[in-house]
Amino acid sequence: xxxxxxxxxxxxxxxxxxxxxxxxxxxxxxxxxxxxxxxxxxxxxxxxxxxxxxxxxxxxxxxxxxxxxxxxxxxxxxxxxxxxxxxxxxxxxxxxxxxxxxxxxxxxxxxxxxxxxxxxxxxxxxxxxxxxxxxxxxxxxxxxxxxxxxxxxxxxxxxxxxxxxxxxxxxxxxxxxxxxxxxxxxxxxxxxxxxxxxxxxxxxxxxxxxxxxxxxxxxxxxxxxxxxxxxxxxxxxxxxxxxxxxxxxxxxxxxxxxxxxxxxxxxxxxxxxxxxxxxxxxxxxxxxxxxxxxxxxxxxxxxxxxxxxxxxxxxxxxxxxxxxxxxxxxxxxxxxxxxxxxxxxxxxxxxxxxxxxxxxxxxxxxxxxxxxxxxxxxxxxxxxxxxxx
Amino acid sequence: xxxxxxxxxxxxxxxxxxxxxxxxxxxxxxxxxxxxxxxxxxxxxxxxxxxxxxxxxxxxxxxxxxxxxxxxxxxxxxxxxxxxxxxxxxxxxxxxxxxxxxxxxxxxxxx
Numbered sequence: 001x002x003x004x005x006x007x008x009x010x011x012x013x014x015x016x017x018x019x020x021x022x023x024x025x026x027x028x029x030x031x032x033x034x035x036x037x038x039x040x041x042x043x044x045x046x047x048x049x050x051x052x053x054x055x056x057x058x059x060x061x062x063x064x065x066x067x068x069x070x071x072x073x074x075x076x077x078x079x080x081x082x083x084x085x086x087x088x089x090x091x092x093x094x095x096x097x098x099x100x101x102x103x104x105x106x107x108x109x110x111x112x113x114x115x116x117x118x119x120x121x122x123x124x125x126x127x128x129x130x131x132x133x134x135x136x137x138x139x140x141x142x143x144x145x146x147x148x149x150x151x152x153x154x155x156x157x158x159x160x161x162x163x164x165x166x167x168x169x170x171x172x173x174x175x176x177x178x179x180x181x182x183x184x185x186x187x188x189x190x191x192x193x194x195x196x197x198x199x200x201x202x203x204x205x206x207x208x209x210x211x212x213x214x215x216x217x218x219x220x221x222x223x224x225x226x227x228x229x230x231x232x233x234x235x236x237x238x239x240x241x242x243x244x245x246x247x248x249x250x251x252x253x254x255x256x257x258x259x260x261x262x263x264x265x266x267x268x269x270x271x272x273x274x275x276x277x278x279x280x281x282x283x284x285x286x287x288x289x290x291x292x293x294x295x296x297x298x299x300x301x302x303x304x305x306x307x308x309x310x311x312x313x314x315x316x317x318x319x320x321x322x323x324x325x326x327x328x329x330x331x332x333x334x335x336x337x338x339x340x341x342x343x344x345x346x347x348x349x350x351x352x353x354x355x356x357x358x359x360x361x362x363x364x365x366x367x368x369x370x371x372x373x374x375x376x377x378x379x380x381x382x383x384x385x386x387x388x389x
Numbered sequence: 390x391x392x393x394x395x396x397x398x399x400x401x402x403x404x405x406x407x408x409x410x411x412x413x414x415x416x417x418x419x420x421x422x423x424x425x426x427x428x429x430x431x432x433x434x435x436x437x438x439x440x441x442x443x444x445x446x447x448x449x450x451x452x453x454x455x456x457x458x459x460x461x462x463x464x465x466x467x468x469x470x471x472x473x474x475x476x477x478x479x480x481x482x483x484x485x486x487x488x489x490x491x492x493x494x495x496x497x498x499x500x
Contacts, residue, residue: 124440134406137490138452138464139436139444146464148434149454156432156473202435251431251456374406375454375464 003268006237009096010227011385012220013041014346016181016354019215019331023114027059030112030336032071034216038108042220042232046073051104051221053079053095055087055111055335058119077104081335085282085370086242086379087111088217088339093240093381095221105222112216113334120212123334128373135374140201143284143372144209148201150376151287153252155203160305162203165286166194168321169207169328171313172283176325179355183213183331207328208285215333217343224388233350233387238363239268240383256369257380258295266297269384273297276384277361278348279319280341282369283326284377289313292367296382320358323348341366342383349387362387392479394461396422405461426479428457430493433467443485455479455493465491 015038017030031054039046052075054064064080067073077098081087088111095107124142126132135145154160169189176185189207197206227234241264243257258265266272273296281292290304298319299307313321324330324344327337345364347353367382396403397411398418410417433453436444444450453467455477465479477493484490 121440130406135464136441137484137488138466139439139441139447139450140452140464142440144438144440145434145436145452148436149432149452149464152434152473153432153454199435199437201437204434249460251462252454375462 003264005268006096006100006240008224009099009237010222010224010234011092011237011346012222012227012232012234013038014343014350014352015041015218016343017112017216018181019183019213019333021183021213021331022116023214024116025114027056027112027114028062028067028070030114030214030216031056031059031067031110034110034112034218035071035108038110038218038220043230044106046071049073049106049108050075051077051095051098051107053081053091053107053109055081055083055091055338056113057084057123057334058113075104077107083338083370083379084335085284085338085377086368086381087335087370088342089240089366089368089381089383090242092221092237092342092383093242096237099221099223105226107221108218109221109339110216110218111336111339113214113336115212115214115334130374131372144201144204146372146375147285147287148204150253151208151285152203154254154287154290157254158302158305160290162195163191164305164308165208165290166191167308168286168289168313169194171317172322172326172328174314175320175323176329176355179324179330181354182325182329183211184329185325204285210284210327210332210337213331213333215331215336217333217336217339219343219346233352235346235349235385235387238270238384238386239265240381241265242381245378246380253376255291255295255301256377258292258367258382262295262297265382265384271363271384276363276365277320278323278345278358278364279321280323280345280364281321281367282338282341283322283328284332284369286328288369289321296365296367315356315358323358324355338368338370341368345385349385390426390478390480391423392426392481393421394424395419403459403461405463424457424459426457427496428455428477428479430467430471430473430475430477431456432473433471453493463491465493468492468494471495
């Protein structure tokens with residue numbers, strides 16, 4: 001059976017709760033602020049929200065159900081997405097189906113996390129059974145060690161250089177200029193600075209790694225009819241994919257689930273990658289941006305370095321990528337980082353950007369990538385969104 | 390030299406990291422099996438900064454992905470002098486806290 005289209009569904013109210021480096025507030029505060037802001041942006045009350053999809057790493061032991069009590073809500077549909085970097089697109093997909101099925105009429109999708117040194121240490125030291133038993137004892141808790149291996153392997157196999165990854169980091173930093181939510185947006189980054197940065201886990205250096213922070217990202221999913229009735233600029237979902245644990249037999253990841261499903265994505269959308277006005281991809285590390293250029297069909301496998309040598313990823317460039325600056329420039333607000341691609345895509349194609357807009361942007365691709373439980377992220381997802389002003 | 394891994398008595402699959410059931414056939418028939426520790430160092434990386442405070446005095450450390458001849462991949466410490474891509478032999482040694490950890494060494498050394 002073919003994938004059913006996402007007809008009749010609107011995505012509205014791109015919302016960002018301003019990121020801060022450290023926060024003494026609990027994750028619940030960030031969820032609640034996002035709920036406040038996203039409903040205010042749409043001109044509705046929280047009582048009209050009858051579906052709630054949440055993702056957070058620092059809300060434990062609470063999940064979505066506890067938030068209904070926390071904030072006096074009685075939704076008829078809830079979802080909990082413990083899938084980090086993939087949770088934004090996954091929330092979008094589930095919310096869209098709930099609206100189509102009539103199980104909910106307005107779904108608030110929120111990714112939110114607090115951040116302080118204790119919360120981050122707790123997160124990386126207790127992330128998964130495999131990571132705890134087979135990675136952390138080697139001095140490499142958290143994702144840096146495993147993504148250093150993926151990066152080194154990619155460089156050796158395909159001839160990519162640090163300067164190629166620097167082109168990604170510097171382009172995204174350029175895109176962050178003008179975005180008041182980008183914690184590093186005011187700090188210009190050129191290739192010399194990128195190359196001269198201190199090593200973290202070689203070949204990864206400082207500007208290859210995201211800076212943990214607190215923050216929230218959110219959007220609403222409802223019927224197109226409802227969005228029009230509320231007078232809201234909105235986006236429709238032209239296609240969407242999701243895959244977990246793809247290519248698990250490959251010794252080191254050189255591709256991920258997008259490669260398995262991109263034909264379905266573009267068949268659903270009725271357009272190819274060349275039609276995208278901007279690309280908002282999960283960017284925990286530059287190598288994953290490079291990998292997605294390949295796996296999502298912008299160039300062939302192994303040719304991202306060549307692509308980057310001829311195509312700028314800046315807003316003014318041939319293919320604007322991570323137009324907010326991405327997590328590499330905004331900071332990684334935990335699970336909100338998994339919502340950033342969807343929220344920024346929605347901003348670009350509905351003309352609600354925090355910073356600069358790709359002129360006339362109408363079609364955007366947003367992706368997610370999450371959960372390095374051993375030596376690679378397992379969850380991949382993507383969606384093609386089209387703006388309807 | 391052999392190493393001990395978790396194997397399935399029903400289908401013969403080997404697995405790492407250890408799991409609660411066989412990853413392939415889901416049988417509850419797991420036990421220790423001897424395998425050759427021989428494989429290939431696919432790639433390595435140098436840890437300069439660790440989020441694990443206890444490692445501060447040991448840095449930099451070299452870690453790598455070893456692909457065993459039996460098809461599994463294992464994250465291990467990498468001995469000095471090894472080159473990415475070369476054949477290696479895995480061994481277990483007591484780490485800092487006494488637990489057994491994986492180390493990749495030169496195959497020719499016969500250790």
